[in-house]
Amino acid sequence: MQKITREQLIDKAVSLLENGTVEAVLGWGKGEFDYDVTPAVFKTADELKAGFVWNDFCGANFSKYLVAKTGKIEGKILVFLKPCDTYSFNQLLTEHRFDREKVYAVGIPCEGMADIAKVKAVCGEGISAINCDGEKIAVTTLYDDEPVMVDAKDVLAERCVNCKSKKHVAYDELLGEEGEVVDSARFDEVAKIEAMTPDERFAFWQNELSRCIRCNACRDACPACTCEKCVFDNPNSGVENKAPANSFEEKMFHIIRAFHVAGRCTDCGECSRVCPQNIPLHLLNRKFIKDINEFYGEYQAGAEVGSRAPLVDYTTGDIEPGEVFDRRDKNA
Amino acid sequence: MRKCSLDSMNSVFAEIAKAATLYIPADRTDGAAVYTKWEEGVVWSNALNTVRSPKDFFFPQMENLMEFKTQGKNIEIIDTRSETEDFVVFGVRACDVKSFEILDRVFLSEPVDSYYAARRAHGVIISLACTRPSETCFCGTFGINPAEPAGDISVWKTETEVFFRSNTEKGAALMQKLEALTEECTEEAVDAQKEKISAVMKKLPLADLTTEGFGGGKTKELFDNPAWDELSQTCLGCGTCTFVCPTCQCYDIKDFNTGKGVIRYRCWDSCMYSEFTRMAHGNNRNSQKERFRQRFMHKLVYYPENNDGLFSCVGCGRCLAKCPISMNIVKVMKKIGGNNK
Numbered sequence: 001m002q003k004i005t006r007e008q009l010i011d012k013a014v015s016l017l018e019n020g021t022v023e024a025v026l027g028w029g030k031g032e033f034d035y036d037v038t039p040a041v042f043k044t045a046d047e048l049k050a051g052f053v054w055n056d057f058c059g060a061n062f063s064k065y066l067v068a069k070t071g072k073i074e075g076k077i078l079v080f081l082k083p084c085d086t087y088s089f090n091q092l093l094t095e096h097r098f099d100r101e102k103v104y105a106v107g108i109p110c111e112g113m114a115d116i117a118k119v120k121a122v123c124g125e126g127i128s129a130i131n132c133d134g135e136k137i138a139v140t141t142l143y144d145d146e147p148v149m150v151d152a153k154d155v156l157a158e159r160c161v162n163c164k165s166k167k168h169v170a171y172d173e174l175l176g177e178e179g180e181v182v183d184s185a186r187f188d189e190v191a192k193i194e195a196m197t198p199d200e201r202f203a204f205w206q207n208e209l210s211r212c213i214r215c216n217a218c219r220d221a222c223p224a225c226t227c228e229k230c231v232f233d234n235p236n237s238g239v240e241n242k243a244p245a246n247s248f249e250e251k252m253f254h255i256i257r258a259f260h261v262a263g264r265c266t267d268c269g270e271c272s273r274v275c276p277q278n279i280p281l282h283l284l285n286r287k288f289i290k291d292i293n294e295f296y297g298e299y300q301a302g303a304e305v306g307s308r309a310p311l312v313d314y315t316t317g318d319i320e321p322g323e324v325f326d327r328r329d330k331n332a
Numbered sequence: 333m334r335k336c337s338l339d340s341m342n343s344v345f346a347e348i349a350k351a352a353t354l355y356i357p358a359d360r361t362d363g364a365a366v367y368t369k370w371e372e373g374v375v376w377s378n379a380l381n382t383v384r385s386p387k388d389f390f391f392p393q394m395e396n397l398m399e400f401k402t403q404g405k406n407i408e409i410i411d412t413r414s415e416t417e418d419f420v421v422f423g424v425r426a427c428d429v430k431s432f433e434i435l436d437r438v439f440l441s442e443p444v445d446s447y448y449a450a451r452r453a454h455g456v457i458i459s460l461a462c463t464r465p466s467e468t469c470f471c472g473t474f475g476i477n478p479a480e481p482a483g484d485i486s487v488w489k490t491e492t493e494v495f496f497r498s499n500t501e502k503g504a505a506l507m508q509k510l511e512a513l514t515e516e517c518t519e520e521a522v523d524a525q526k527e528k529i530s531a532v533m534k535k536l537p538l539a540d541l542t543t544e545g546f547g548g549g550k551t552k553e554l555f556d557n558p559a560w561d562e563l564s565q566t567c568l569g570c571g572t573c574t575f576v577c578p579t580c581q582c583y584d585i586k587d588f589n590t591g592k593g594v595i596r597y598r599c600w601d602s603c604m605y606s607e608f609t610r611m612a613h614g615n616n617r618n619s620q621k622e623r624f625r626q627r628f629m630h631k632l633v634y635y636p637e638n639n640d641g642l643f644s645c646v647g648c649g650r651c652l653a654k655c656p657i658s659m660n661i662v663k664v665m666k667k668i669g670g671n672n673k
């Protein structure tokens with residue numbers, strides 16, 4: 001259901017490689033199954049034609065890879081950015097995490113990405129082929145004679161259901177049509193949690209976080225987590241980085257992760273996408289974003305390069321810390 | 333062989349739970365299946381397999397080994413062992429049953445890991461034949477038959493009935509307790525199911541994957557293969573693959589300072605992590621490429637070299653489903669292995 005085609009993206013990449021603008025292309029690489037996509041670096045037209053994919057399963061956000069990949073090349077690397085990816089791109093630039101000169105960014109429109117878990121919830125295991133066609137996704141399984149037709153909008157990834165923007169905030173060149181910032185319902189779920197009693201809220205997070213296996217995928221996929229050495233990977237820190245040692249440490253990791261990205265998290269949704277235990281990390285992030293919006297006025301991390309985030313800026317209009325106390329009865 | 337109706341499985345679970353703690357796959361609030369302690373109301377999941385592997389039962393992610401308490405100049409050593417109760421794990425798939433053999437060879441070789449050994453001795457495995465393998469399944473590559481799972485008792489499930497066959501003394505003892513709830517039967521229905529599954533196995537997308545090109549003695553040939561660069565180029569080093577894997581067996585032992593003493597604990601480690609096997613001189617695998625290579629060389633070369641050719645992967649497909657970048661052992665095998673294309 002993507003409006004831009006794989007062929008258009010390959011043509012663009014090949015022409016930029018051939019005219020010498022870029023020396024490598026960061027793109028989605030073909031896997032074993034039709035929904036299986038691995039971020040890959042392509043260097044030639046042949047590689048692109050054989051292995052580049054663009055379909056409803058290209059959710060992976062490449063911005064963070066630019067930190068490592070731009071360090072390794074002489075010339076420029078081409079990166080395709082969906083609207084939400086451009087916010088991460090800007091945020092990384094704001095934090096001086098990669099060299100803008102080494103990147104050629106092509107903005108591409110996105111109609112929303114599918115979540116394979118949601119697809120499997122409809123058609124079961126044993127997928128042998130997937131064809132994205134218009135509003136429908138045709139899923140062929142080993143167990144059904146006819147393909148199962150799934151409505152693309154019914155299997156959208158959470159972050160795409162609550163898409164915040166179809167507009168690109170960074171690019172050198174744009175393919176296809178530009179979109180608008182979207183009025184999303186992304187804070188509704190947070191509001192529901194805020195409305196819980198403290199005990200209910202504790203039970204909610206206890207249930208979610210107790211599933212954590214501390215694989216650290218949420219941190220490692222996060223474009224806001226780019227410290228050279230994470231504090232949790234310091235063996236002298238006294239906390240375990242690879243096991244939820246007890247229920248205190250289990251929560252501590254999450255609280256620190258969420259606090260560390262507060263004000264910098266663009267709500268790209270990578271953390272929740274990669275979590276093997278389906279923990280809704282985006283809800284923690286969105287709580288911070290919602291609070292920042294309410295306390296300091298609307299702020300979207302990554303909307304522009306170099307913006308002063310409210311948490312690292314002081315204005316005389318800032319709310320007093322006591323506000324937290326005043327809000328206690330609202331459970332917020 | 334004995335059988336009971338699918339509807340009466342709750343009574344079977346109840347009967348087993350009378351004698352020992354019983355764990356069965358049940359759906360969690362997020363929809364994924366996990367081994368859950370059975371009690372009235374816990375419903376047997378229809379999922380093909382659990383997100384976390386059953387290795388947790390014998391080799392938990394985290395366990396306290398012992399405690400030290402200091403008082404003045406005295407150190408008291410406290411035995412905190414708890415792995416001494418009988419338990420039953422129901423619904424283990426053929427791939428995961430095989431993973432126990434792989435872990436056994438590590439933990440039960442001299443010097444025997446007594447924590448692991450105690451759990452193995454106290455656990456009864458009831459396996460479950462697969463009826464709907466996933467596209468990510470490739471147990472067949474490692475000679476595992478999903479329709480013929482091992483374990484103390486093997487179970488087959490049809491639309492309406494459940495069939496049991498005990499394979500060991502432990503299994504027979506447990507089956508005896510189920511005598512009143514089950515009846516003697518022929519193997520017809522089970523044989524029909526086996527045939528159906530063997531046809532499905534041939535159609536699986538990974539049916540042709542072979543271990544050719546891997547195994548003991550291949551270190552020199554594979555270690556410096558240039559393809560490791562490309563394979564590992566976008567690996568996040570997150571360790572998800574190692575934590576969901578039923579055969580990953582590395583661990584770390586650490587001391588936790590409680591202020592009044594020390595808790596010595598063991599937890600899973602991951603070769604994908606930067607401080608894995610860090611030594612006084614620093615680390616011997618400094619790049620993600622080296623760490624990534626370690627995982628696959630261990631499973632496909634080093635382990636078989638030390639274990640009579642047995643590979644340390646059972647083709648469960650968990651790493652295929654869970655890696656954030658969808659890089660996995662199948663892609664490695666296809667890229668650098670013999671004739672896999």
Ligand code: SF4
Nearest residue numbers: 212213215216218275
């Ligand atoms: S990705 Fe999920 S399971 Fe892994 S550390 Fe993060 S929250 Fe925990």
Ligand code: SF4
Nearest residue numbers: 567568570571573655
């Ligand atoms: S292979 Fe995948 S799951 Fe394993 S460490 Fe790399 S990114 Fe994480």
Ligand code: SF4
Nearest residue numbers: 577645646648649651
């Ligand atoms: S390497 Fe992957 S497929 Fe093999 S046993 Fe481990 S998780 Fe399963």
Ligand code: SF4
Nearest residue numbers: 427462465469471478
């Ligand atoms: S890998 Fe084989 S045994 Fe394991 S779940 Fe899949 S079909 Fe069953």
